[in-house]
């Protein structure tokens with residue numbers, strides 16, 4: 661951040677009194693606003709239908725053309741389950757009933773928290789929204805594992821099919837860190853539950 665969104669003055673990084681982290685602080689003595697930045701929540705759905713899962717192929721960067729679950733940034737004034745259903749409507753034109761929380765992954769290096777819910781289709785209708793090239797129900801054997809857009813989605817689906825195989829779903833909470841020096845962005849995954 662270079663300029664204060666509140667007053668337009670120059671912003672400098674400093675540690676405020678009583679704090680222990682660098683913050684963006686407005687240099688205007690009349691304003692002086694501290695612009696805190698915090699992680700963002702990405703919420704979305706694992707939409708189940710007849711043993712298949714609804715996947716979207718991305719029509720936007722990053723990861724154009726790769727497959728993902730319908731998911732996106734949580735908006736102000738909505739709950740995580742509302743955000744998951746909204747993103748599913750926006751990206752896949754699918755109206756869903758959210759069942760329960762399936763996975764939570766913290767990616768601290770990019771300041772993101774993924775929260776993905778199991779959900780079912782309210783109606784059999786779905787299709788690409790403006791951010792998707794195509795939307796398909798895919799069985800486990802049809803999933804293009806090497807063309808999934810995001811590591812947290814890949815890990816979530818791996819856990820999902822393992823749970824389905826075992827006959828019971830539970831909530832999984834984990835942390836993902838990129839393996840240092842790995843240009844292919846392999847991740848170390850630590851599960852807390």
Ligand SMILES: [Zn+2]
Pocket residue numbers: 664665666667668669686687688691692693
């Ligand atoms: Zn200011």
